[in-house]
Amino acid sequence: VDCTEVVASxxxxxxxxxxxTELAExxxxxxxxxTFSDGDAVEVVLSMRDSWLTLSDAGEALGRLALSGVxxxxxxxxxxxxxxxxxxxxxxxxxxxxxxxxxxxxxxLLLRLTAAMLAIDGLQVLRPSRRTPQFSERLAxxxxxxxxxVEKGFxxxxxxxxxxxxxxxxxxxxxxxxxxxxxxxxxAGTRSVEHxxxxxxxxxxxxxxxxxxxxxxxxxERGWRPAHVRLLRRVALxxxxxxxxxxxxxxxxxxxSDEQLFELTEQQPL
Amino acid sequence: xxxxxxxxxxVRNSPSWREDHPELKAEIDVHNGRGEPLVIDxxxxxxxxxxxxxxxxxxxxxxxxxxxxxxxxxxxxxSNERWQRQTHKHLYRDPxxxxxxxxxxxxxxxxxxxxxxxxxxxxxxxx
Numbered sequence: 224v225d226c227t228e229v230v231a232s233x234x235x236x237x238x239x240x241x242x243x244t245e246l247a248e249x250x251x252x253x254x255x256x257x258t259f260s261d262g263d264a265v266e267v268v269l270s271m272r273d274s275w276l277t278l279s280d281a282g283e284a285l286g287r288l289a290l291s292g293v294x295x296x297x298x299x300x301x302x303x304x305x306x307x308x309x310x311x312x313x314x315x316x317x318x319x320x321x322x323x324x325x326x327x328x329x330x331x332l333l334l335r336l337t338a339a340m341l342a343i344d345g346l347q348v349l350r351p352s353r354r355t356p357q358f359s360e361r362l363a364x365x366x367x368x369x370x371x372x373v374e375k376g377f378x379x380x381x382x383x384x385x386x387x388x389x390x391x392x393x394x395x396x397x398x399x400x401x402x403x404x405x406x407x408x409x410x411a412g413t414r415s416v417e418h419x420x421x422x423x424x425x426x427x428x429x430x431x432x433x434x435x436x437x438x439x440x441x442x443x444e445r446g447w448r449p450a451h452v453r454l455l456r457r458v459a460l461x462x463x464x465x466x467x468x469x470x471x472x473x474x475x476x477x478x479x480s481d482e483q484l485f486e487l488t489e490q491q492p493l
Numbered sequence: 494x495x496x497x498x499x500x501x502x503x504v505r506n507s508p509s510w511r512e513d514h515p516e517l518k519a520e521i522d523v524h525n526g527r528g529e530p531l532v533i534d535x536x537x538x539x540x541x542x543x544x545x546x547x548x549x550x551x552x553x554x555x556x557x558x559x560x561x562x563x564x565x566x567x568x569x570x571x572s573n574e575r576w577q578r579q580t581h582k583h584l585y586r587d588p589x590x591x592x593x594x595x596x597x598x599x600x601x602x603x604x605x606x607x608x609x610x611x612x613x614x615x616x617x618x619x620x
Contacts, residue, residue: 244578244606252541254564261583261592264564268540281540282515290534290546292553317514351553361528368503368524467526 243269257337259287259344265337276329278322278336284343285318292350303346311339358405358441359390362464366391366401369471381425389422390439397476400426400436404455407443416451423458437473439464440485449487461485494556494585500527508535515539523549533620537613543606545613547620555591558583559620561603565594578606 240256250270257265270277285304289295295304295318308315313322313336320339324332363375370393377392377400393399402419406412419438423430430436436459440447455461462470462484469477469484508519516536523531530552537545549557559582567574569592580603581594601615 242577246541258566258568261590262566262568262594263560264566266564279515279540281538281544286516286536286538286546290536290548290550290558291555292550319515356528356530356552360530363528364522364524364530365526365528367505367522368501368526371505 253333255333255337257341259341260347263287265340267333267336271326274326276324276326276332278324278329278332280320280336280340282318284320284340285315288343288346289318291347293346294351297349300346300349303349304343307339307342307346311335311342313339358464359403362401362403362439363391365467365470366393366474370474379426381422382427383425385425387422387425393474398430398435399474400430402436402438402459403441404438405441405443407441407445408448409443409445412443412445412447413451416455420454420458423455433459434478436460437462437470439470452485452487456481494551497525497527497529497531497551497556500525500529502531504533510535512539535617543603543608547617549620554585555583556585557620558591559597559600559616560594561616562606567593569593 237256242254244252244254246252246268249272250268253267253269255265255267259265266281266283268279268281270279285295288300293300295301304315308320313320320336320343322332322336363373367373367375372394374392374394375390377389378386379389379400380386389400390403391401393401400423402422404412404415404419406415423436423438426436438455438459439462440452442465452461460473460479461481462473463486464470466484469479473479473484502523502525504521504523506521508521510517510519516538519535521533521535523533525531532550534548534550535545536548543562545561546563547559547561548555559580561580562578563576563581564578565576565581569589576594576596579596580600582597582600583591583594585591586593600619601612603612603616
């Protein structure tokens with residue numbers, strides 16, 4: 224094996240792939256032959272003053288890591304980032320990686336900084352696995368998409384003095400308080416129904432009208448107990464998340480019957 | 494991804510910017526008919542203000558990213574197509590994840606290394 228030839232052609236490739244763009248007097252953006260895992264170029268800002276060289280990634284490596292969904296302040300990320308900056312002897316200044324050296328040590332610094340940038344890129348494995356959004360988040364997002372008057376996480380003091388936090392509130396001449404209810408026939412579902420019942424029952428006269436209160440039941444595959452639907456209907460309108468159009472009509476001031484909002488069927492568990 | 498983008502996404506709020514050295518950053522909720530957690534991330538380099546990224550994210554997962562005046566190579570598909578300080582858009586595709594990019598034809602011109610007046614907003618609206 225002729226290692227020398229392989230190394231020589233590798234160096235020739237590297238040599239042809241470097242490019243430099245002048246940014247200001249004594250400062251340039253150096254594009255290296257290396258790429259991040261998504262194919263974007265590894266670039267370094269190079270500043271020269273007297274016989275000193277400063278190299279900076281301009282926040283690229285950690286900025287990209289944050290964009291990839293990794294929380295940079297999490298304990299795991301902090302630990303791995305520290306190991307990388309210590310291991311490659313580069314400085315972390317907030318989200319910027321940088322290093323300084325005498326001009327003659329510049330190549331070594333460039334090697335260490337680009338290696339650190341690529342190592343940071345590899346920390347994307349720390350991205351949390353996809354989280355299923357809570358039903359209340361989905362409901363609030365939907366409501367905000369159909370009306371500009373939605374306030375998420377609306378807090379209201381009840382007659383008992385307790386403060387209740389509703390999924391959303393729609394202001395205007397006909398205010399509407401909305402609470403998402405999730406969990407179906409499970410124990411969590413029962414607690415969610417009871418919680419909504421308690422909150423809606425504790426409101427003052429402004430919300431005395433049942434038409435001003437809406438419970439939206441999630442599309443839980445276990446279905447909902449008709450008794451729970453009837454219980455909630457005593458204090459609020461009850462809608463079915465699987466049928467968005469009636470919900471949208473209500474949000475825009477429409478009047479709908481209980482059956483139009485939630486159809487109780489024989490298939491649902493007793 | 495197609496289902497997410499078909500769910501009538503709408504942006505209601507203006508971004509609220511924060512300085513996170515060495516970038517300016519903002520996040521904007523994207524409301525949608527499916528109630529999915531869609532967010533737009535904005536990141537502008539303070540040192541290189543002509544180089545910035547707008548990204549659409551589903552939960553923790555990026556699904557679109559516009560790299561304005563960025564350099565890129567499509568290594569993943571073997572084509573080696575290159576962008577040299579040219580605006581390109583990463584598009585999530587199952588075989589390549591976020592490694593594949595293309596030149597979007599619906600983004601205002603960003604051909605010089607300086608930001609024109611109103612460019613950040615114009616590019617955001619096009620994105």
